[in-house]
Amino acid sequence: MTNFSYPTVTGVILAGGEARRMGGHDKGLIAFANQPLVAHVINHIAPQVEQLLINANRNIERYQQFGYPVIRDSLSDFQGPLAGMLAGMLAAKTDYILTVPCDSPAPSKKLRQRMLECLLLSGKKIAVATDGKRIQPVFALIHCELADDLHKYLAAGERKIDRWFAQHPMIEVDFSDQPESFKNLNHPEDLLTSAYNMPVPMLGIAAYSGTGKTTLLTQLIPRLRESGLNVAVVKHAHHLFDIDQPGKDSYRIREAGASQMLVASRRLLALMQTSDNEQAEPQLTDCLARLDMQKLDLILVEGFKHEAFPKLELHRSNIGKPLIYPNDHNIIAIATDSVLPDQPNIPVLNLNDLDAILQFITTFIRQYHHD
Known part of the structure; x- marks a missing residue:
């Protein structure tokens, strides 16, 4: 044997x-x-x-x-x-x-x-x-x-x-x-499509408080709209917030115990939903599920820094904060107002050059659909 x-x-x-x-x-x-x-x-x-x-x-x-x-x-x-x-x-x-x-x-x-x-x-x-x-x-x-x-x-x-x-x-x-x-993940966009099965390109804006994320978004969105793009923004807030004021009917009804309150007019529709678990952080997937993808060309995301999707880092030297990209491998470009001490292997843009940032975003959208 x-x-x-x-x-x-x-x-x-x-x-x-x-x-x-x-x-x-x-x-x-x-x-x-x-x-x-x-x-x-x-x-x-x-x-x-x-x-x-x-x-x-x-x-x-x-x-x-x-x-x-x-x-x-x-x-x-x-x-x-x-x-x-x-x-x-x-x-x-x-x-x-x-x-x-x-x-x-x-x-x-x-x-x-x-x-x-x-x-x-x-x-x-x-x-x-x-x-x-x-x-x-x-x-x-x-x-x-x-x-x-x-x-x-x-x-x-x-x-x-x-x-x-x-x-x-x-x-x-x-x-x-x-x-x-x-199936392999070769590009930042691959992480996005695989993780969320997204038909629409999504780009995060990563920065420390005080860098000017909201200011940049208010400058970018009109220019993107002028080029024919429909843009949605998803923002993560780290504090309590209300889109309605105390004393308004919708506020009183929600405070009375309605778990969901939807207010609609000819020009605006808003859904307010409460959560019983105050410790639970919102999930990006839940927010994305509420968007009408068929009407969008781009989703910009502020916050949700621990989730895996392509991000543009904003960096201002006078804030005194370190760069984020060495610890976040999902950052695909940096927009800064200063010369970086070490040249990263990703694009570096002038934070004060809105045209350059717009060009980067439109190229990102084209590459997403091409891939």
Whole structure:
């Protein structure tokens, strides 16, 4: 009787890229549905493998907080996914590595099982997933004995992942029944459409109190209207507020106990709704659900800073507050009245140049619909 040891697999989450299409922000740490993207991937992949590694080249301490070993590329200057695969093979203590990107938050729960079964039946060395239309090369199962060959390939200056795969016995594994498991988030707009399924572009205005958010909005909105755009604004208030005055009929009725009070005239309609839970913060999704999306071209949001959607940061030097963008990976541009000490990898606009800000917003809208 022959002893058979079932092959072991290390999961390698590839989070070592530059993320240029995401404004240079570290994609794995970008917030999506109230968690960093990498946390979603961990939740899907960790139960499928014997060991899990995170391949990252920056923010190492933050990645270590997820409780798994973090490995850097052996090559410098962000050499691409093959460099991360090599790092994974060199660090793994298993027969195979199973690689997944950090920007695909819902990889298949059958990824390891199906990939390994197909690979073993075929007798090949590499298995690559396909969604039925094209291969997904960063979703790969690779035998660790290929590490030396990959090292030589990279040392020769080669970087093309498909060219290296083609040099070895490879099988494509069909996941056409789960194409959504390969959906990746490459642009800030992808976070928005995935998190909220939004038909209308939404842009946040992020700034400290006193920066002039409301002043800018009152200047922007008329100009956007002049260009034919219908704009909605959603604002989060950190204090109690009333849109009606004490003594008015609607105020008296609501104070009497009506949980919802709707006032309508020929020109204006307002809905006031009370909440029994004074501790609960309003949710952006609840606010968006009340908007008539069919009549809108753009939604501007003031507040809701902890939610994941594209934002424009406003920064005034005389406020004496630090920049927000280093800690908010959803900020896609900065409008400032000063020269920044470190040049960020996102657009920097003149806060006092309304035309430049308008141009940025109209380009943002075009790109949203194009993508």
